Amino acid sequence: MKNILDRNQNKANEVRDLLISKKVLMVNIISSPGAGKTTLLEHTCEELGNKFRIGVIEGDITTDRDAQRLKKYNIPIVVINTEGGCHLDSHSISKVLDSFDLDKLDILFVENVGNLICPSQFDLGETFKLAIVSTTEGDDKPAKYPMLFREAAAVLLNKIDLIPYTNFNYESFRSDLGKINSMIPLFQISCTMGDGMEEWYEWISKKMKD
Amino acid sequence: MHEISIAADLSSIVLETAGIEKLSKVTKVNISLGQMVQIVPDIFEFAFREAVKDTIAHGAAVDIEIVEVRMKCRECGVDFTVNENNFTCNKCGSTDLEIIHGKELFIKSIEGE
Numbered sequence: 001m002k003n004i005l006d007r008n009q010n011k012a013n014e015v016r017d018l019l020i021s022k023k024v025l026m027v028n029i030i031s032s033p034g035a036g037k038t039t040l041l042e043h044t045c046e047e048l049g050n051k052f053r054i055g056v057i058e059g060d061i062t063t064d065r066d067a068q069r070l071k072k073y074n075i076p077i078v079v080i081n082t083e084g085g086c087h088l089d090s091h092s093i094s095k096v097l098d099s100f101d102l103d104k105l106d107i108l109f110v111e112n113v114g115n116l117i118c119p120s121q122f123d124l125g126e127t128f129k130l131a132i133v134s135t136t137e138g139d140d141k142p143a144k145y146p147m148l149f150r151e152a153a154a155v156l157l158n159k160i161d162l163i164p165y166t167n168f169n170y171e172s173f174r175s176d177l178g179k180i181n182s183m184i185p186l187f188q189i190s191c192t193m194g195d196g197m198e199e200w201y202e203w204i205s206k207k208m209k210d
Numbered sequence: 211m212h213e214i215s216i217a218a219d220l221s222s223i224v225l226e227t228a229g230i231e232k233l234s235k236v237t238k239v240n241i242s243l244g245q246m247v248q249i250v251p252d253i254f255e256f257a258f259r260e261a262v263k264d265t266i267a268h269g270a271a272v273d274i275e276i277v278e279v280r281m282k283c284r285e286c287g288v289d290f291t292v293n294e295n296n297f298t299c300n301k302c303g304s305t306d307l308e309i310i311h312g313k314e315l316f317i318k319s320i321e322g323e
Contacts (some may be wrong), residue, residue, distance in 0.1 A: 001242075002223055002227075004216060004219055004223065004316065005216065005315055006219075063293060087212055090304065117212070117248045118211060121212055122212070140261065143295060146295045148296075177294075180295055181297070181305075183305070183306070
């Protein structure tokens, strides 16, 4: 028996060991395109940038547009363009870690390529995965993509202010998520309107102190 | 589409193993694929065939055994097969479960001559 993903797993283990030795928390953010990963990072940098030393790895198929949006926070950012690839892997992360001074970081957010399937398969060496779902995508995402919701440490349900304009059924979403991972913390937020963001800041701050 | 990069890793392992075992031809690769692993078997197989073109594994058969999702309940200890992503113990109703099968992505064996 040989694990086909050994090559990725071995490098992920190296990355994890390095980050533990440097006391850096790495959060692998996974969502569909447009769920609000970059907007979450904008608000998180704004709110927590003076309390914690934040770094970001931006994974995108092409362009540095997301990185441009975060430039104003004056934090170290590295862009990985996958040139068509649908996910980041541990080797691509390992290569760019040299660009950061890990002794001067508390948290490294990795914004994975927008996609609910492929990124869930690849361990990057992260401390934990964070799933973001937005209400405009529909309430069936946990049922359709169980792997991500089983493995993530928390779920952020974004764009809750838009629920009245969609057919999103919160009870159905909560019930599906509960069947897959009953223990998982769920935050109902609106990055743009600010709803629920305090709870998210509190949770992630606590993770950094742990 | 991640099937392509995983198939590339598979082809590297197959060819490396064939080299160690001094095979002149790889005829079959037997794989275990857990149901929770989000890989489409047909695309995976196609990508592997493409990856090993012009190598000693060209034309090798690929046998993919799908492994169903099994969980063990941390409350009552029973283990059971999960249906339709309902990760709830079918004996005591607990949701505190450990995955024991369903995440496999293994090469079971490589056949050749």
